[in-house]
Amino acid sequence: MKKPKYQMIIDFIKEKIAKGEWAIGSPIPSQRNLAKQFQVNRSTVITALEELMAEGLLEGKAGKETVVTNNTWTLMGAKSSTNWNENVTLGIHKPSVSMVQEINEAESNTNLIQLSKGELSPEMFPLEDMKFIVQKVSNQLTSFGYEEPKGNINLRKAISDYLMVRGIEASPSSILVVSGALQALHLISIGLLKRDSTVLLEMPSYLYSLNVFKSVGMELQGLAMDKEGLIIDSIYLTKEKGKNILYTIPTFHNPTGALMQEERREKLIAYCEREQLPVIEDDVYRDLWIDNPPPKPLKARDLYGNVLYVGSVSKTLSPGLRIGWIVGSESVINRLADLKMQSDYGSSTLSQLVAAEWLSSNFYNTHLEKVREQLRVRRKVALDALDIYLSPYATWDIPKGGLFIWVKIKPEFKVKRLIEKAFSNNILLNPGSIYAEKSGQFIRISYGYASLDEIKVGIFKLSEIIKNSL
Template identity: 50%
Template structure:
């Protein structure tokens, strides 16, 4: 898909169609749009350029006469030459088959669309797993910048495991969760997703299987699959992942269990303390290492969640992950992994080969946030604000959805896992919402089977947008009831 963010100027002395011809020629001439690139259809181009369709046709006709493009009408227009290749015998710079190569799979279409639409104006984001800009602690961040600007004496490459100063602070910080780990057992990463990438690249054997909760946000990523690892979904009950299901699914390809015991994403399930202890026992006995993703722990609203798995792991079978992305700001790109030193060493070595470590500025900022106590103070306020948002959102759901859906009341984190009562086509619903300026995260992204859930997030959109957007969503579901089935 081309991103065209340009429009011809109406007050220019150059004709609109001529400006369009020049713009497209420049794009082709610079090599930005290569031979083989498909232009949007005429109707679309007219909309993008804010001109009549006849103006578009006039421009395309000229480019066609110049031998630069080919085709017209519904199938769209393709660039067949550039000024250089008009002289040469065969066109160069055709990257098409390159783009189809490569180990890493493309994102799911739904996710690609979400990634793009998130930055459109006037879209209401009902599913975004991120704190609202309204909740950003601007003044505290200013304090942090001011402190670190006096602290930073240079910004070189950091050690393979990350800035020692930050690791020392995290080593203290995690005592709060009853985790004992020295700085040498801690790896700083650029967020949890990178931690998973590193684990995939470094310690998983192609052909192995990773057990994950069903549903789990990990299903929406290709972070394991791109490396030749398969995911197997394990069902949950109200206390978390089912242990007998784990046992049933163990075979000699099983390499890891990935779990979000505290506020599973998307369901919000909290694993009970008993289940945690039993899970640890089972995994120790079966020698099944665990990845514990603890990204949402700090976002409790009613009571402190049960202890981390890591805090009770005396055998080093747990790789523990945490991040500032959900509780503070994703733009920091700072997370950490805690585990046996030998594993952390290996992950650190691979991280050095991947991107030479996380941003030092972000690492200093993260250290300052935690050390100064600002992070704790901020979290206290944040929990209250999130609770308020949750309560309002539940009220809105009660008003517009009580006859068409069911949902849980989460005790923390961002999400309400809402199940529609009727079996409608969820993909069609997603696209219809997009057209109506509403972005939802359909449950099928996270599940192994068809489902009729929507992950509603109360963390991102403004209250006003939640109000308006959820009402609209309810209308769309009601009005489209028949043709979406």
């Protein structure tokens, strides 16, 4: 005999609670969602929920979400169970902004046109070369355990040689291998900065979409920028020495794509040395130049160990390797290496061996040449589509490298509404608001990930959405 629909809903919810998938304190899906899932009227859902409330498993109040209050074991026991859901808000590390969480989740949806992703398309992944290198590394494997605290020595030597070509002299002992640039920022935030420090940075900036510094009690202070990036005259030190640090992306800035030129780099380094203002230079986009090689890093001009330099192969080769690096004075690197050992006891040995092989062979440079060629084509396709479809409604600058075009939508169109409409049309975009852009008129379009056809279709659909909103 077939169960009534309301009983199927009851059994479904009980199973979720019993397995711990819906923990005590967590909200259950809305009545509307449950009705849609089971293809029933909301009255059927209400009948099921009322029965579960009568059993003491759920609790709901008018106008508020229904939450799990018990499970089978807590109903049997005299004492109440731990409500882990309450603890979720008590942790030290702040959650991502809700919009960022939604974007992160949507970026795994293969049905969407991904104009948001800050990574290279699978079309540019060097699969055959990667297979060859992984095979070569595996043929040389012996048993492998934990690496040195600073990372595999062969990889650090390869990074040292790689940096030398880019103007940075760094011995392997002043390099720490990390699991991507984000871990680098996390280690710096917990290991080198005082609790109420101020992090000075461009506004807008990628860093605003993270809570890595805020979570350890620091405040972010935005600085003005133009087409060359950070404006030095806007730097205002609010705290005493030792409580200010500058975070900057001078090369193909995220999200604006700005490129700081030689003269301003010289002046910025001179200012920071004079004011004893330490610098974190995030340089993960450097190798993605399209027109001409960018000026040397700030770190190449650093004579006093004032700059902590962060690099990675995530943007150029594969985010899946989870390999990045920090370059700094040995005492600082030793401190961060100790913290990393406390955190994860070192990045994956296999990933480090593969990255070492890439960087120390000619494979990496050959791959970069192909990537730049592809990015040149992709940028042109995106810019041509913007010219044809979006020029009546928006303006933008032409990036000289990186993955992003920073698009200013004219004031009469609401970006928040545009983002929502785009999503309902299967297009994922990043609003400028998640990077602390104040006017609310900007979106970030990536030409790095979506296919050429998707880039054209996505931008055309954006224009149609705007046109229809007039």
